[in-house]
Amino acid sequence: MLVLASASPRRKELLSLLVKEFLVLPADIDETPYENEGAKDYVIRMAVEKAKAATLIYQGQGHQDVSAVFMASDTSVVVDGHILGKPSSLDESKSMLRQLSGRSHQVLTSLCVCNQAYDHIATQCVISEVHFRSLSDVEITQYWKTGEPQDKAGSYAIQGVGSVFVESLVGSYSAVVGLPMFESAQLLAQFGIHPLEEKSYE
Numbered sequence: 414m415l416v417l418a419s420a421s422p423r424r425k426e427l428l429s430l431l432v433k434e435f436l437v438l439p440a441d442i443d444e445t446p447y448e449n450e451g452a453k454d455y456v457i458r459m460a461v462e463k464a465k466a467a468t469l470i471y472q473g474q475g476h477q478d479v480s481a482v483f484m485a486s487d488t489s490v491v492v493d494g495h496i497l498g499k500p501s502s503l504d505e506s507k508s509m510l511r512q513l514s515g516r517s518h519q520v521l522t523s524l525c526v527c528n529q530a531y532d533h534i535a536t537q538c539v540i541s542e543v544h545f546r547s548l549s550d551v552e553i554t555q556y557w558k559t560g561e562p563q564d565k566a567g568s569y570a571i572q573g574v575g576s577v578f579v580e581s582l583v584g585s586y587s588a589v590v591g592l593p594m595f596e597s598a599q600l601l602a603q604f605g606i607h608p609l610e611e612k613s614y615e
């Protein structure tokens with residue numbers, strides 16, 4: 414059984430394109446970066462912690478499948494070395510989007526796939542470069558009212574209305590949305606999960 418350690422509907426939707434059956438177990442972890450922690454180290458640590466937390470929940474639920482595979486991811490927006498998570502207020506959203514206005518930023522999405530014994534842990538970090546046009550304060554406030562920025566890293570969604578801010582993207586679109594498809598397939602293959610070889614597609 415594959416277990417997706419995530420509360421993100423985007424991740425569930427994207428993974429369902431690769432794997433027909435999997436269990437979703439959201440893992441609640443402390444997402445505070447360590448002091449001076451680099452963005453790449455941070456997103457990888459987050460994915461590993463989410464995956465490990467899911468193994469504990471899985472075992473606590475009494476599942477007996479020792480061959481279960483766990484997968485988790487983390488997406489952060491990085492500008493001038495600052496990690497932007499999800500905004501908790503309009504003020505925070507304004508501050509984030511003003512920082513992103515009229516320039517480029519990076520979106521880092523990590524992946525962790527592991528087994529229950531943790532003797533096989535595969536990780537990866539996908540970095541994409543996104544360029545925003547200049548944003549006015551009025552549209553930032555209007556955007557907040559759409560409800561879209563609230564649960565998104567950096568306070569925007571490239572797959573939603575936020576797409577009107579995005580002048581260009583160099584990298585992986587699916588990674589920015591929350592789950593890098595190419596890299597996910599590669600890591601899952603290390604654990605014997607091969608999307609296009611599943612019999613259910615025949």
Ligand SMILES: Cc1cn([C@H]2C[C@H](O)[C@@H](COP(=O)(O)OP(=O)(O)OP(=O)(O)O)O2)c(=O)[nH]c1=O
Nearest residue numbers: 419420421487488565566569570571589590591
């Ligand atoms: C930049 C960007 C982020 N996002 C989302 C992806 C992630 O769901 C979210 C970043 O927060 P995360 O902490 O990576 O994920 P999450 O809390 O939503 O889910 P979980 O930790 O349980 O897996 O922002 C978009 O949907 N579109 C975008 O363009």
